[in-house]
Structures are given as structure tokens and as C-alpha cells.
Amino acid sequence: MSKRKKHDSETSEKLTGIKLGKAQEVAGGLKAVGIALKHVNNEMPIAKGLKVLNKLNQKKGIDCPGCAWPDPDDERSSLGEYCENGVKAIAEEATAKALYPEFFKQNSIQQLAVLSDFEIGKKGRIAQPMYLKEGNENYEEISWDAAFSLIAQHLNNLADPDEAIFYTSGRTSNEAAFLYQLFVREFGTNNLPDCSNMCHESSGKALGQTLGIGKGSVKLEDFEKAEVIMVMGQNPGTNHPRMLNALKKAKRNGATIISVNPVKEAGLVSFNDPQELKTIIGGKTKLSDYYLQVKLNGDQALLQIINHLLVKQDALDHAFIQNKTIGFEQYQQHISHIDVETLLPICGIPLSEIEKIVALLAKKSKIIVCWAMGLTQHYNAVDTIKEVVNLLLLKGSIAKAGAGTCPVRGHSNVQGDRTVGIVERPPKALADNIRKNFGFEVPEKHGYDVVNSIKAMYEGKAKVFFAMGGNFLSATPDTLYTAKALEQCTLTVHVSTKLNRSHLVHGKEALILPCLGRTDQDVVNGKDQFVTVENSMGFVHSSQGVLPPFSDKLLSEPAIVCRLAKATIPDSKVNWDKYLESYDHIRDEIEHNIKGFDNYNKRVSAENGFYLPNVARSGNFIDGKAYFTAAHCEALNVNDEDFVMMTLRSHDQFNTTIYGLDDRYRGIYNERRVILMNKKDMQRLNLKAQDKVNIYNDHGGIERLAPNFVVVPYDIPVGCVGTYFPEANVLVPIDATALQSNTPTSKSVIVRVVVVEESE
Numbered sequence: 001m002s003k004r005k006k007h008d009s010e011t012s013e014k015l016t017g018i019k020l021g022k023a024q025e026v027a028g029g030l031k032a033v034g035i036a037l038k039h040v041n042n043e044m045p046i047a048k049g050l051k052v053l054n055k056l057n058q059k060k061g062i063d064c065p066g067c068a069w070p071d072p073d074d075e076r077s078s079l080g081e082y083c084e085n086g087v088k089a090i091a092e093e094a095t096a097k098a099l100y101p102e103f104f105k106q107n108s109i110q111q112l113a114v115l116s117d118f119e120i121g122k123k124g125r126i127a128q129p130m131y132l133k134e135g136n137e138n139y140e141e142i143s144w145d146a147a148f149s150l151i152a153q154h155l156n157n158l159a160d161p162d163e164a165i166f167y168t169s170g171r172t173s174n175e176a177a178f179l180y181q182l183f184v185r186e187f188g189t190n191n192l193p194d195c196s197n198m199c200h201e202s203s204g205k206a207l208g209q210t211l212g213i214g215k216g217s218v219k220l221e222d223f224e225k226a227e228v229i230m231v232m233g234q235n236p237g238t239n240h241p242r243m244l245n246a247l248k249k250a251k252r253n254g255a256t257i258i259s260v261n262p263v264k265e266a267g268l269v270s271f272n273d274p275q276e277l278k279t280i281i282g283g284k285t286k287l288s289d290y291y292l293q294v295k296l297n298g299d300q301a302l303l304q305i306i307n308h309l310l311v312k313q314d315a316l317d318h319a320f321i322q323n324k325t326i327g328f329e330q331y332q333q334h335i336s337h338i339d340v341e342t343l344l345p346i347c348g349i350p351l352s353e354i355e356k357i358v359a360l361l362a363k364k365s366k367i368i369v370c371w372a373m374g375l376t377q378h379y380n381a382v383d384t385i386k387e388v389v390n391l392l393l394l395k396g397s398i399a400k401a402g403a404g405t406c407p408v409r410g411h412s413n414v415q416g417d418r419t420v421g422i423v424e425r426p427p428k429a430l431a432d433n434i435r436k437n438f439g440f441e442v443p444e445k446h447g448y449d450v451v452n453s454i455k456a457m458y459e460g461k462a463k464v465f466f467a468m469g470g471n472f473l474s475a476t477p478d479t480l481y482t483a484k485a486l487e488q489c490t491l492t493v494h495v496s497t498k499l500n501r502s503h504l505v506h507g508k509e510a511l512i513l514p515c516l517g518r519t520d521q522d523v524v525n526g527k528d529q530f531v532t533v534e535n536s537m538g539f540v541h542s543s544q545g546v547l548p549p550f551s552d553k554l555l556s557e558p559a560i561v562c563r564l565a566k567a568t569i570p571d572s573k574v575n576w577d578k579y580l581e582s583y584d585h586i587r588d589e590i591e592h593n594i595k596g597f598d599n600y601n602k603r604v605s606a607e608n609g610f611y612l613p614n615v616a617r618s619g620n621f622i623d624g625k626a627y628f629t630a631a632h633c634e635a636l637n638v639n640d641e642d643f644v645m646m647t648l649r650s651h652d653q654f655n656t657t658i659y660g661l662d663d664r665y666r667g668i669y670n671e672r673r674v675i676l677m678n679k680k681d682m683q684r685l686n687l688k689a690q691d692k693v694n695i696y697n698d699h700g701g702i703e704r705l706a707p708n709f710v711v712v713p714y715d716i717p718v719g720c721v722g723t724y725f726p727e728a729n730v731l732v733p734i735d736a737t738a739l740q741s742n743t744p745t746s747k748s749v750i751v752r753v754v755v756v757e758e759s760e
């Protein structure tokens with residue numbers, strides 16, 4: 001077996017001194033408010049923080065750079081339309097700490113690389129473009145013009161445009177994303193991987209093939225009308241905290257909430273709304289009526305058993321099935337003959353529990369199913385989500401008030417970026433419109449997604465890597481492989497607000513291009529500009545910063561794209577100067593090239609925003625019909641002594657951004673190198689709480705090692721373990737991906753756990 005070679009800059013492996021408390025059963029409360037304000041206070045004067053928070057998620061205000069949970073369509077809370085983690089996101093972005101050239105002179109790459117991701121992230125905002133010359137150990141300042149001409153030179157020296165990769169993270173606005181894909185396609189490639197490839201790609205595939213649109217169908221108001229809400233593979237208390245408010249309202253309107261998740265998460269058990277005097281005084285709102293602690297990778301089996309029993313009991317909406325679906329007979333044949341006894345141990349839920357859920361669902365038709373990475377990052381993720389669709393179709397629970405699909409998106413504009421063209425397989429309509437409106441051909445060859453981009457860089461087929469936002473190395477799987485891939489490049493470029501790990505693992509030359517954040521004012525020709533984003537429910541609205549930029553050497557993302565395009569393609573068919581004058585012109589182009597954006601400028605300026613068309617919401621589906629699909633479900637092939645591992649986020653974290661070292665809902669403090677393990681498994685391995693272990697994955701005959709993890713006894717199914725992302729990404733094999741979506745299988749990594757002897 002070969003080993004992945006250790007890379008100096010991969011990640012810090014030092015332990016920080018764990019303290020264990022009790023896992024909590026209630027999320028929110030006044031404590032959340034106190035902690036949020038402490039984060040603001042640590043990063044900036046409180047008056048500055050309040051100026052931003054007053055505008056956060058308000059109409060015509062600043063869109064939270066955190067998750068993509070929607071704001072209410074009607075009135076917004078005057079107390080604050082945000083959560084603890086939204087405040088932390090603001091504190092991170094609007095921090096008063098800034099990194100000037102002196103910092104980079106004093107801190108070499110090697111010195112910074114030994115820090116943890118948390119320590120790196122806390123250094124502050126980057127104040128000017130920085131350049132790393134080949135062979136140098138320190139970044140140095142570079143002018144914007146010199147930076148653009150260096151990138152243009154690298155790009156134009158490539159033998160083929162497909163040797164360049166242009167990544168997008170989910171913070172990028174619609175305006176910047178549309179221009180970016182336009183530039184990349186005129187340059188001559190579709191290599192437009194994005195963070196969607198690692199999160200909801202499986203949802204997009206499953207929903208697109210069955211319902212005709214790769215997005216969710218529900219609106220926020222549907223939560224108030226639902227009879228049953230299933231929350232699957234999701235931890236809203238940490239990752240989309242304002243969703244708890246929607247669940248609370250649903251509950252008060254009589255909805256039953258079923259949570260399906262391997263670990264008990266505080267936010268799914270109960271919620272104490274810090275905005276509501278009644279709950280502050282009177283206590284929590286219990287959320288979940290049923291909590292199914294499914295085994296990792298057991299959701300497809302669970303859904304198949306539920307659907308089998310619904311069909312067996314004939315608890316179906318026959319009129320809906322008859323009028324609005326295709327494929328029911330084949331599906332009925334398939335699901336009637338599944339072997340429940342084989343599927344029960346895969347999901348790990350007793351049949352008696354499942355029968356209670358079926359008895360409930362049998363009587364209801366307004367059912368919403370929500371999900372996140374717990375469903376999307378498995379080998380069988382696409383089929384699992386199609387089984388969600390089968391359930392909703394059996395019950396006629398789609399295209400009606402209080403019912404439908406709700407894939408909850410993790411980053412604020414990840415959905416919008418895809419809508420405006422960030423995709424490695426260009427939609428025909430977009431390619432036709434670009435030809436018609438801009439006069440150039442979009443390349444036909446499909447580009448690389450994230451996993452294939454990494455492989456292309458590793459194999460030397462791609463040589464320039466450009467990232468519009470994000471922390472690519474920490475977000476992606478198989479960290480050592482990905483690090484090697486980035487190092488093979490001739491040039492790596494990151495458009496960033498803050499320093500991150502990906503700046504320290506670089507190509508032969510590297511650039512950091514500092515951009516404005518969501519909270520920053522963006523003034524063009526004396527006029528304040530706003531950008532637009534699309535939330536998880538397909539609503540497009542504006543976002544406008546209020547803070548004067550802390551440095552005059554920052555550029556907005558749209559300006560960076562325009563100037564890069566001008567430098568790279570001197571005879572471009574696109575009038576980039578026009579977009580530099582006003583973002584209204586960019587929105588006009590989006591309106592002319594992408595369906596659903598009619599009267600774009602008018603509707604985002606005069607009104608609060610607008611919903612994009614959605615065929616699953618309207619019931620038009622694909623040619624008017626939705627598709628049942630049948631799939632076989634198999635157990636993962638795991639040796640008795642091995643574990644199935646999932647990576648998860650701590651409460652002090654948003655994606656790759658680490659706000660702190662605590663995970664207070666889970667009772668874990670001051671340590672991120674932890675492995676959550678069932679007490680029975682600990683006994684089997686003769687482990688005590690806080691023992692140290694090394695974790696290995698051997699996929700494909702390659703040994704991947706995540707050393708030095710602390711054992712935490714936890715309420716997690718036997719045979720399953722949990723570790724934090726990105727620390728355990730080193731174990732996620734680059735070529736273990738979901739069928740059809742190619743999403744890394746970060747929620748079902750097969751690992752060995754080996755005790756670290758005292759002398760080691």
C-alpha cells in the first residue's frame with residue numbers, strides 16, 4: 001500500500017486542550033446573543049458592528065454572507081433578522097484587523113503554514129494585492145495592473161484554454177458570477193467548477209431528472225402551512241439557524257417534525273428563540289416529535305422502507321399520481337418487492353419506529369422534506385434524493401401549499417451563481433444567447449467540476465488555477481493530493497477578503513487579489529452600487545454594503561473580472577468598460593441572457609426582489625409530469641473492525657471559516673481534532689474519553705492518515721464516527737464520489753481507528 005506524503009502546509013496537527021461538557025438539547029437562547037456580541041466586540045468597535053447588524057438581512061440591506069436561508073417575504077424583525085452565526089460571519093468579514101505589506105514581510109509562508117486554519121483566519125483582511133515570486137518565501141505587494149498583466153500572460157501562454165481552471169465560491173454575487181463565466185467562456189473553456197460540486201450537486205441532479213428543476217420547490221411561507229416536516233441529514237441549529245424559527249412557527253401551527261440524523265443535534269431537539277420574550281421566560285419550544293438516529297448512509301434504505309409501507313397500505317394520492325406523474329407502475333413493482341429485512345440493518349432504525357412515521361405520513365398530504373449534506377455526500381446520494389421525491393409524489397406532496405422539496409443551501413449565493421451560468425456543462429439556452437448577444441461561440445466541450453479539476457492539476461493537464469473566493473484547499477477532499485495538485489500549477493490566484501490556507505499552498509507563482517466584502521460600500525462613479533443574490537428558495541434580492549472600505553486598494557469582484565478580461569482578451573467582443581460604469585448594465589445583460597430575470601433592475605430596485613420561475617413549485621415539471629424512479633439499495637462494504645466516518649461542522653464554524661474552537665451545543669470546547677464515537681465502540685477498542693487515536697483511510701490501496709485525534713464519547717450509532725471538516729478532509733478519497741454528481745462522499749468515509757501509544 002502506498003502512502004500520501006505529508007505536506008508541510010496541509011494543516012496544523014497540534015492539539016489545543018480539550019474540555020468536555022454536556023451536549024445541549026436546546027439551541028438559541030440569550031447565551032447565543034451574548035456570544036454573538038462577544039465576537040463582534042473582539043473584531044471591531046461595537047458601534048461599527050451595530051451599523052452593519054442594523055442592515056443585516058433587512059430589505060435593501062446587506063445579505064448575510066453566511067448561509068442561504070431566506071428572509072421573510074413580508075415584515076422583518078426590528079430586533080434583528082439574523083442568527084448567532086450570521087453575526088459571527090459579519091464579525092469575521094468586517095474585522096478591524098488588516099494585513100499590510102509589512103505583515104507579509106515579517107511572516108513567511110512556512111511560518112504561517114504551521115498555524116491552524118483558525119489562527120490563519122484570525123489574522124485579518126488583506127489590504128492590497130500580493131504576489132509570490134517563484135522560489136520566494138514571502139508575498140510582496142504588487143499593483144493591480146501588474147497583477148492583471150501577469151495573469152493574462154500566464155493564461156495566454158497556455159497551449160490550450162482548457163489548461164486553466166476558474167473556481168467560484170458561493171459568496172460571489174450574481175453580477176460578478178455572470179461576468180466571470182462570460183470572460184471564461186470567451187477565453188475558451190468551460191472549466192468552471194464551483195462549491196456546488198461539493199455540496200448540493202447530488203440534489204441538482206436528482207431533482208432535475210425527476211421534477212425538471214435542480215432547486216427546491218418550497219417557499220418560507222410553506223413551513224407555516226405544512227402538516228409534516230422531515231429534516232434529513234441536516235443540522236440547522238449550527239448551519240442555518242434561522243430555519244429554527246420557521247420550524248418553531250410550523251410547530252405552533254400544528255406541524256409534526258421528524259428529524260432523521262445520525263447524531264442528536266441541539267437545534268433539532270428544541271429551540272429557545274432569543275427574540276421572543278415568551279420563550280426566554282417560558283422556556284424552549286420542543287421541535288422534533290420523532291428523532292430517527294439513522295446510521296451513516298442509511299437514509300436511502302429508510303426511505304425505501306417508508307415508501308414500501310405507504311404503497312402496501314395504499315396510503316397514496318392516486319389522483320396526483322395519475323395526473324401528474326410518470327413511472328408509477330414500475331416503481332410500485334420495484335418498491336413492493338424490496339426486502340425490508342435486508343434494509344433494516346442498513347438504516348439501523350427499528351421497524352416499530354418506522355411504522356409510527358408511516359402511520360403519520362399515511363394521513364397527511366402537506367409534507368415538506370428538507371435536507372443538506374447528510375444526504376448529498378454519499379455514493380448513492382442521487383438515488384437517495386430521488387427516493388425523497390418518490391415519497392412526495394406518492395403523497396401528492398408537491399406543487400401545493402405547505403408541501404415540497406427543500407434542499408437547504410449552505411453558502412449565501414451558491415444557488416444564484418449556478419443560475420447565472422457558473423456550471424461546467426453550459427446550458428444550451430445560455431450558449432445560444434451568448435452567441436446571439438455577444439457574438440462568440442461558447443466552447444462545446446464540457447469543463448471540469450471540482451474533483452476533475454483537482455485531478456487535472458495533479459496530472460499536469462491544468463496549469464493555472466484562479467479562485468473567485470473560497471478556501472479551495474480546505475474545502476476539498478484528499479487534502480494532500482489536492483495540495484500537490486495546486487503546487488503543480490504555474491500560477492495560482494485567489495480573490496479573497498481574508499488570509500486562508502489556500503494562499504499558503506500555491507503554484508510556482510501566486511497572487512492574492514483582495515476584494516470588497518458584502519459589508520463594504522461599493523461606490524462607482526460617485527454612485528453606491530448594490531449586487532444581487534438568490535437564496536435557497538429561489539428569491540433574488542439586493543445586497544448593499546454600508547462600511548467605507550478599510551483600504552483604497554480593494555476592488556469589487558465585478559471590477560476584478562472586467563479588468564482581468566480586458567487584460568487577457570484585448571480584442572474581446574464584450575464591452576467590459578460598460579459594466580465598470582454601473583452594475584445596472586450587468587443586470588441588463590443577465591436579463592437578456594438568462595430566463596426569469598425580466599425587468600431585473602426594476603424589480604430588485606423598486607420591489608424587495610422576486611421569485612424566479614420554478615416548475616416544481618408550479619406543477620409544470622418536465623412537460624407537465626414528474627418522474628418516479630426505482631433504484632437498488634445496498635449496504636456499504638465495511639469490515640467489522642472499521643467505521644463509517646462523516647465530516648461535520650462545529651458550532652463555531654461556517655464552511656471553512658473557523659470562528660472559534662468551541663462546539664458548545666455538542667459540549668466540546670477548545671479542540672477541533674476530535675472523533676465522536678459511540679461508547680460501545682470505545683469499549684470494543686478499549687478506549688477512554690480523551691484517548692488519542694490516528695485515523696486511516698485505505699481507499700484504492702493508498703494510506704491516508706489523519707493523526708492525533710481525541711476520542712469523545714457521543715450519542716452516535718454504533719459503527720459510525722464523526723470528525724470535523726476540514727481537519728479530516730485528508731481522509732476523504734479524491735476518487736470516492738457520488739454516482740452521477742461526482743460529489744466527494746464526505747459523509748461515508750470508511751476508516752480505521754488506531755490507538756496512539758503513549759510513547760508516540
Ligand code: SF4
Nearest residue numbers: 064066067083086242
Ligand atoms: S440563518 Fe444563515 S443567512 Fe440567516 S443570519 Fe444566520 S447564517 Fe446568516
